[in-house]
Amino acid sequence: MDFQGFQHIFPPAVLILIAAGLIFLSWAAYRKFSSIPPLSRWGLISLRASALIMILLLLLNPYFYSSQEIELKPNIAVFLDNSESIGITKGDYNGLQTYKELLNTLDFESRNIADIQFYSIGETVSEFNPDSLNASITQTNLSDPINAVLEMEEQVQAGVIISDGIITFGRNPSVNAFNSSIPLYTVAIGDTSKVRDISVSNVLTNATGYTNTNHIIEAEITQSGFANNTVTVSLVSDNETLDTQEVSFETDDQLKQVSFELELTEPGLKQYDIRIAPLADEWTQSNNNRLFTIDVLDSKVKILHVAFEIHPDIKAIRSIIQQDESNELTTLTWLGGNRFVEDLPEESDFNLVIVHGVPNTQEVFPFLEDLENTPTLFFELSTSRINRVQNQNLLELINKRNNQASQITLNQLLEADEQPILELPAINLADSPPLYSPLRTELSALQSTALFSINYDGLNTDFPAIAVLEQGNIRRSHVLPWGWYRMTQSTNPSQREFVIALISNIVSWTSSDPDNRLLRISPSKKTFSTAESAILNGSLQNERGDPEGDGIIEVELETEAGESRTFNMENSGNGNYRLDLPRLSEGLYKYDAVARKGEREIESQSGEFLISNxxxxxxxxxxxxxxxxxxxxxxxGRFFTYQDVSTFWDSLRTANVLETQTQTIENYSFPVRSVYWFVIVLLLLGSEWLLRKYYSLP
Structure with a gap:
């Protein structure tokens, strides 16, 4: 351990003078005590001087340095494909048997030349034990191992991917591999031979539909070895054929797309099946069908957008609203008086009324009469019109102290976890195109919540720019700034994504009924395969709105045949619950969940999910x-096949991947942080005190 110096700013001469002064003070304290022996007097002087000098040294904070070199084995991350396709026996590849023989040959765990961490490849990457290899995962996402390597490249020296390379989920990973600073070694398992087969390779449709609408379903049919053949493709529900299409193939390897139009009439989770009539000599018929579900909701969100001024924002906002297929938009563009470009709507039962701007006359409009029971969204446009729109006291959440508009930007006041509207792409709001707004504003109601305030000339203010209000079952929003069209036309895609998300979130939140449920139960996804366990996630609050961690949630699961089983959800803490169901057979399942605490029932909820084969x-x-x-x-890195991995370890050794790493561990020691030196000071002072008592000194 080497002495490095002191951490202080005093010149050496000053320190020498201080030390000399402390020694002098120690001598001066005992020079008049001639009644004690000189040796004892000098002992007392030495004890006090030593204690004071040691305290001085500790205050100057000396420090020492030491280093040690240690040898570390390299770290290698091994990613094992555990998807269903690697368990298929085909050609010379005997499924899991061949896979496990490969792992025995590579012998990762017995070699003492590297530290190995295993991960499984599925929809996502997770830590894995090779003994759990069972070819049960229903999706293969090869881009996730590459992303994982990029995140851990400072901790590992190489990555090994053992897979058949068949992607069913995620992006192509080969491009992202360019970004890796460490080599990736791939070992191919499976079979490359072609077989005569036909399959439903993909189904393209929206997972959500709405009653009284037509739903488009597109299916991709892939075949190999069936040139000059025609097959029948059917859309089936509850063993009832809803529609059929004939598909003809002209070449041996071909993909064809068929389209079905389905009328949705009843709400609920509906199960459908795309089926291909089997052909002779097919390799397998297990891929001749593909199950999928459509969550049919009861109609769309009906929105009325009334524009009282001409402005580019009108088109921009309407365009954003129409991008969401769940919205049914009715527009009215005011021409003056009671005249509009469009016909007045016959119905008045809207889920949301959007008022954009104010008229320049005091007109009364029938569609704005009953706003007390209708969610509203108020967009302002300019300050040139001083009239008030009908029921403006309900629309207006922000009061303006003046009408002079200035260029501003937004300043976000809350975090995304505090208000769902703010679940937005991250951008620098200061660099966004300027908006226009009056500067001096205030909330008109204490219950209102400001989401954004005004940033003027680079300074954040407390003046609200966008505010929301939730009263009972009615939500209202007020957007004071205008000029949003500039952001929608920005050349910066992040700014365009931000404004689209912001307007969409405001519209969605305002038009939705407040969810005041105490119990929320939902499956982790709408469709599970027979090879995986269905998972139900839940959260429970008590009547005060606090997370309830002592509740019991009982779930009754019912099959299509009417058979039922009962399960209890596991408490995960902080009011969260989880149920891992056993593997279920194919079919549509309904669940009824009841939350209780003691003998008191808190709330119940129902839902459904699908198990697909x-x-x-x-x-x-x-x-x-x-x-x-x-x-x-x-x-x-380097590519290998499972038949030839004899040079695998030699390849890693040649690339210096298996070299031990020398790591220098540096250590800085500060005596002031050790109690040992303070104990010595106390011992010195204690010894002085005992000697003083011995000689009866005051």
């Missing part, structure tokens, strides 16, 4: 050597 993992069974090779090449 079809898997996209069986659609394509041809190993993708080209993709796995590209991942290895682009990252500086």
């Amino acid at each position: 079809s898997s996209s993992e069986l659609t394509n069974t041809i190993r993708d050597d080209e993709l796995l090779g590209a991942i290895a090449r682009n990252s500086g």
